[in-house]
Amino acid sequence: MAEYSKEEIKRIEEKWKTIWEQKQAYRTDLDHNRPKCYVLDMFPYPSGAGLHVGHPLGYISSDIYARYKRLKGFNVLHPMGFDAFGLPAEQYALEHGVHPAVSTQKNIETFKKQMRGIGFSYDWSREVQTCDPSYYRWTQWIFIQIFDSWFNRKKEKAERIADLVKIFEKEGNAHHPFPNTKYTLPGTKSNVFSTADWKSFKPQLQQEVLMQYRLAYLAYTDVNWCEALGTVLANDEVINGVSYRGGFPVVKKQMRQWSLRITEYADRLLKGLEEIDFSDSMKEIQRNWIGKSTGARIDFKVKSEKGTVPSMTVFTTRPDTLFGVDFMVVAPEHEIVKEITSAAQEEEVSKYLTYVESRSEVDRMAEVKKITGCFTGAYAIHPFTHTEIPIWTSEYVLAGYGTGAIMAVPCGDERDHKFAKFFKLPITNIIGKDYNGEEANPSYDAILQNSDFLNGMVMRDAIGVMVDRLEQLGIGKRQVNYKMRDAGWSRQRYWGEPFPVVFRGDMPYAMADQDLPLELPNTNNFKPSGSGEGPLANLKDWIHFSPTERRDSNTMPTHAGAAWYFLRYMDPHNDKVFAGREALDYWNQVDVYIGGSEHAVAHLLYSRLWVKILHDLGYLSFDEPFKKLINQGKITGDSRFVYRIRGTNQFVSAGLKDKYETDPLHVDINIVNGLELDTDAFRKWRPDFTDAQFVLEEGKYLCGSAIEKMSKSKYNVVNPDDIIEKYGADTLRMYEMFLGPLEQSKPWNTNGIDGVYKFLKRFWNLFHDGNGKFGVTPDAPTPDEHRVLHKTLKKISLDIENYSFNTCVSEFMICVNELTALKCNKRSVLEPLVVALAPFAPHIAEELWSLLGYTEMVVGARFPEYDERHLQVTAHAYPISINGKVRATMEFALDMPKDDIEKMVLASEIVKKWSEGKPPKKVIIVPGKIVNVVL
């Protein structure tokens, strides 16, 4: 008896999982005779909670795609691994005393077990774990390559530091100025040096200079210091001034940190977006993050009491508005403030600076709209009108962007306008009626007035004219600015990659290749030192491993291991290089990358950066890692609530809750059916509910509901294991796809899962008679059966190529409905369908395939091609236009073979009737479209 029952499903699924493992069915090797396809999932962080139904959504889609591509004859790389370093394991260690290595391994085992249950086709022989020394050895190695390179702006690519040294020896740094324009050589005010200077520098100073160019560099930088976590956070880990994890306050602190000079790549990261297939919103997020703006730097002479400052420089995107400047604003942190403040304003300015310093990041974030500022007593001289423009300082100008100083044009900029109104400063109007006196108009299209040589010009056109003039006079220059900052790369944590450097004196030196990996020392002391140093600082012997040398006490962020793991998959066991060149060239770019949109800025940008650097240094033939990115939507939880009457153990049904004073409580989703609570189960759920009383409506207890994030504390987590236990993995896979479009977020519910289960059962039954006996007939298909088969094959293959898996499932259901109605049990029809179903429901497909008599697995089969000749197209009646003009309308509806000649014949017949016997010269007819006829 072979019925598609719970027991049979279990037997089948376990059987095939075991066979796949024994035969290593999904093992992949280089094969130059077949086209390759690299299908990648974002590898998970193995959290203690295990997988929930949201995780597999992306994994299932990528698995379907990978399996499909295999059946289409591609050599598919479809690996999985673990992003195993990270803060949660370390915090767990602090709380429970379990070493991160131990808890991480345990979690990974759980993840793998759960993944096995779903029946993924991963090549587990290629698994990587970022915390494995044989892996992070190469993370460290790549870091050294980055440390050992600089960005040649002339060639727009990374080169070796050794090449830079050669340049310095030949010509100093005249053609390659310091990336940081504010940097000056120690003891001087200069930022240029000659060959002779370079040769006179002591080795220590040479290293210091080189550090200014390195793509991974050490510098005192303002970092986001989180006291509560005892660590520094990256910009993208700070949300609204508090830590993304825990929501603790974050303040600025100066620390000597590693950074990656990602800003040098801003333009290439931006340009690269044009050639890769990411969603519009994803590209937009990255563009915003990079934040490119073009404009000009403009120098202003300064008149102060002390007369010491010859000029100040501002950045503006609107040089066309130069004649509308009414005041200047510099950031409070700007060093010029102290130099130009007049005696009369001294007290007020210092009071204001104290106030600004006292304001935490959170305060500033919370009160963005608050207008504060102070006059410095100094004036800038307008380069054309030579009028005196008052210089103010205000926190609305940021020290870290542009030059930290702006020219304020209140009639065109909203913030400048508000500032002017608040401090009652006069406003110059340069755009006539386009400025209403009430609010700024940031238009580019107004006609300029009051603007000397720009009068009468459209603002947009005036920009270039003004910049040209400024450049001629040598008081301004075209300039591009980016919002993006260099990426902080140090973490004061234990559970991460140690930096592969040794310090001699103050300077770090890269470790030699043969000394890698620098292994993370084993310890049980994970407490941060609190002063800003990480737990590794507690290991004095490790830090000071020799009398003259010491190690870095920081570790790298989790982004490091994740920035290149997709390369390691290509050649995971290589101990000579991070991945062999042949494998890198063969597997090349990731063809499809599926994962959550939350990694839009951090992970995806760092991966793109590392690949670009490795490409520049000659290690890779491609410079974008991911050809196509798909963001699967989040699966949210669907929570249920019960309402307890305050102070009692009585619970009121949702419809009646307003009649009482109640408190809502989350209730376990698993003891609620739809909205109806299983009251017996509820009493058993928790001891304090044993004697719960219920106020029912219409004999039922109905729960309240809300869509929320899935989390343990909300009792709305659905574990895929439970679904598999009840319906099997094939049903879970197909149901998750059936839920809706892949990229759309949706709440999890099991409302329709029976429909999918029934579908599989009916599919199974097509191969069996009423008594559960397997049997198919050898007959040839009827035209109807042909049509059903080829229609389905066409739709399925097209939809998979478009990642539209939900419509695939529907198409399968239609197919089974139609074949059931036709009572079709022919091998010629059913066999191709087994192969088509295999990507979605691999277990049942394998079983049916073997029942059909194949000894080789369906894994190795070929996806059936559809044949257009078996498809019937229904044409509809539409107006027919003759010579582009609509002449008449006629209805026809018929099944028409989709064949061009017949279409022509048909169309000409129709037209013949209408155009009074005149035969058409040219007829274009597309089913479902306007029929165009040229007479």
Next chain:
RNA sequence: GCCCGGGUGGUGGAAUUGGUAGACACGCAGGACUUAAAAUCCUGUGGCCAGUAAUGGCUGUACGGGUUCAACUCCCGUCCCGGGUACCA
């Protein structure tokens, strides 16, 4: 505030990208089988109206306009929902 998405039956969602809106599934209702229930199968199911009926008519894709022979799809305006971002000059 600004920038992207999106709004279709009781529900999840289809619609060849301008061509019969609501496929498929859930739910619901009715029926068959059964002593009964479960399971399974069949029929119906956007709304309103007419008819004993087969059927026919009107209306309908957030709202208001427009383009078109034809609009869920394109254009203009309005209202909601989701995501990103936040003094970046």
